[in-house]
Amino acid sequence: MATSWTLPDHPKLPKGKKVAVVVLDGWGEANPDKYNCIHVAQTPVMDSLKNGAPEKWRLVKAHGTAVGLPSDDDMGNSEVGHNALGAGRIFAQGAKLVDSALASGKIFDGEGFKYIKESFENGTLHLIGLLSDGGVHSRLDQVQLLLKGASERGAKRIRVHILTDGRDVLDGSSVGFVETLENDLSQLREKGVDARIASGGGRMYVTMDRYENDWSVVKRGWDAQVLGEAPHKFKSAVEAVKTLRAEPGANDQYLPPFVIVDESGSAVGPIVDGDAVVTFNFRADRMVMLAKALEYADFDKFDRVRVPKIRYAGMLQYDGELLLPKRYLVSPPEIERTSGEYLVKNGIRTFACRHAVEIAEKARDALLSGKFDQVRVNLPNGDMVGHTGDIEATVVACKTADEAVKIILDAVEQVGGIYLVTADHGNAEDMVKRNKSGQPLLDKSGAIQILTSHTLQPVPVAIGGPGLHPGVKFRSDIETPGLANVAATVMNLHGFEAPADYEPTLIEVADN
Numbered sequence: 001m002a003t004s005w006t007l008p009d010h011p012k013l014p015k016g017k018k019v020a021v022v023v024l025d026g027w028g029e030a031n032p033d034k035y036n037c038i039h040v041a042q043t044p045v046m047d048s049l050k051n052g053a054p055e056k057w058r059l060v061k062a063h064g065t066a067v068g069l070p071s072d073d074d075m076g077n078s079e080v081g082h083n084a085l086g087a088g089r090i091f092a093q094g095a096k097l098v099d100s101a102l103a104s105g106k107i108f109d110g111e112g113f114k115y116i117k118e119s120f121e122n123g124t125l126h127l128i129g130l131l132s133d134g135g136v137h138s139r140l141d142q143v144q145l146l147l148k149g150a151s152e153r154g155a156k157r158i159r160v161h162i163l164t165d166g167r168d169v170l171d172g173s174s175v176g177f178v179e180t181l182e183n184d185l186s187q188l189r190e191k192g193v194d195a196r197i198a199s200g201g202g203r204m205y206v207t208m209d210r211y212e213n214d215w216s217v218v219k220r221g222w223d224a225q226v227l228g229e230a231p232h233k234f235k236s237a238v239e240a241v242k243t244l245r246a247e248p249g250a251n252d253q254y255l256p257p258f259v260i261v262d263e264s265g266s267a268v269g270p271i272v273d274g275d276a277v278v279t280f281n282f283r284a285d286r287m288v289m290l291a292k293a294l295e296y297a298d299f300d301k302f303d304r305v306r307v308p309k310i311r312y313a314g315m316l317q318y319d320g321e322l323l324l325p326k327r328y329l330v331s332p333p334e335i336e337r338t339s340g341e342y343l344v345k346n347g348i349r350t351f352a353c354r355h356a357v358e359i360a361e362k363a364r365d366a367l368l369s370g371k372f373d374q375v376r377v378n379l380p381n382g383d384m385v386g387h388t389g390d391i392e393a394t395v396v397a398c399k400t401a402d403e404a405v406k407i408i409l410d411a412v413e414q415v416g417g418i419y420l421v422t423a424d425h426g427n428a429e430d431m432v433k434r435n436k437s438g439q440p441l442l443d444k445s446g447a448i449q450i451l452t453s454h455t456l457q458p459v460p461v462a463i464g465g466p467g468l469h470p471g472v473k474f475r476s477d478i479e480t481p482g483l484a485n486v487a488a489t490v491m492n493l494h495g496f497e498a499p500a501d502y503e504p505t506l507i508e509v510a511d512n
């Protein structure tokens with residue numbers, strides 16, 4: 001059916017107001033205590049928005065099923081949060097699609113698996129990805145099912161190239177994940193499958209760079225995974241991770257690259273002609289660079305030295321425009337008719353900016369230029385610094401983010417516009433691991449367990465600005481709204497009604 005792109009006029013709200021959509025990255029709402037960096041930081045701007053509750057400030061869900069993740073135990077993240085914000089509907093995300101494909105077994109009947117399977121007879125199957133149960137980029141239980149399924153379907157020689165996490169899970173948890181995997185692999189060996197961990201390294205230092213920020217990260221991984229070369233050589237991955245973690249200042253996110261060697265000192269699992277490779281992360285952003293290195297014939301980002309002829313498949317296709325990689329085990333979510341597409345087709349000129357320096361100044365300039373009807377920005381501070389686990393630095397980051405919001409709201413004031421301030425998921429509002437009753441958990445030495453990850457907390461949505469119709473307020477009849485309700489809300493602020501199948505708007509207009 002052809003899509004009708006024309007949005008109906010909103011019965012009460014005018015067109016032509018400039019709208020600023022501000023997304024605070026990693027900014028959730030949690031109980032005020034000393035591990036809540038947003039609470040500790042001076043955040044006068046966000047505090048004043050909160051004073052508009054319940055009519056102009058409210059909370060929405062930003063994790064779990066509200067953003068298309070398998071369960072409400074899954075924390076939110078940038079990918080799924082922004083997808084929900086933009087799509088206005090809840091689409092099953094990568095984690096969930098892989099779960100269903102594994103549960104039904106369909107993953108093993110698909111084109112992608114059939115393709116790599118052709119290497120099982122004479123080649124090695126290599127699995128490369130993030131080893132944790134964080135559920136943001138990958139999940140250990142999915143890797144376990146993949147190992148089981150591949151070995152039952154003829155894979156005789158398997159090599160796993162692990163990336164340690166410490167960002168979506170506690171720092172130090174790498175040891176346990178490696179032990180679990182080693183145990184699984186030894187069980188496979190008992191069944192006659194030659195299965196081993198072949199290489200590893202910390203995700204932020206080895207392989208999982210993004211946006212082509214630093215190719216040397218990918219090169220370090222390439223050298224270990226493909227060439228079998230790394231500065232550190234160990235007899236087992238458990239020994240590797242334990243030894244490297246014992247170095248002063250060591251941290252799972254940044255472990256140096258290592259390879260596992262046999263008795264004679266040779267790497268046990270370089271990637272060679274005739275092998276199959278699966279990158280098992282379902283999330284795209286931090287796999288795209290490796291996928292390019294593995295797949296592109298023309299490649300000049302670093303010297304690959306040796307380019308093995310392999311059959312390569314991603315867990316998902318990581319870039320739908322580049323069709324990268326060409327082969328994949330599970331089809332990615334088909335998010336169509338996004339609010340961004342609708343707004344463009346209804347004449348709304350949008351300026352969007354994220355992950356750049358001086359984002360707030362750019363947003364201010366874009367608003368004041370008059371060239372745009374919507375200015376949408378993502379302010380990364382709270383999340384980026386929250387991932388380091390450094391509480392003091394995160395407090396500073398929250399203050400800076402609050403100042404950035406002020407720059408944008410001042411510009412909204414000047415142009416008589418409207419703002420909507422929200423967040424994509426939590427992070428900075430809770431920096432400590434807690435027990436069920438909310439008390440901070442201590443480790444064996446009595447130190448608090450720092451939480452570097454995102455959280456399960458809800459995030460705020462605040463609206464206002466001189467251009468906002470005075471009768472607008474948050475509805476009280478939507479009980480558990482989530483990020484997907486924001487898209488219809490933004491369409492309303494532009495004077496449009498949202499498409500009927502979008503999650504309902506958060507606002508209503510009282511007659512006055």
Ligand SMILES: O=C(O)[C@@H](CO)OP(=O)(O)O
Pocket residue numbers: 076077078079136137167168286383
């Ligand atoms: O850094 C990342 O890759 C993830 C955490 O794993 O964070 P975000 O979803 O905020 O990008």
Ligand SMILES: [Mn+2]
Pocket residue numbers: 025026077078079383424425
């Ligand atoms: Mn984010």
Ligand SMILES: [Mn+2]
Pocket residue numbers: 026078383384387427454
């Ligand atoms: Mn993050």
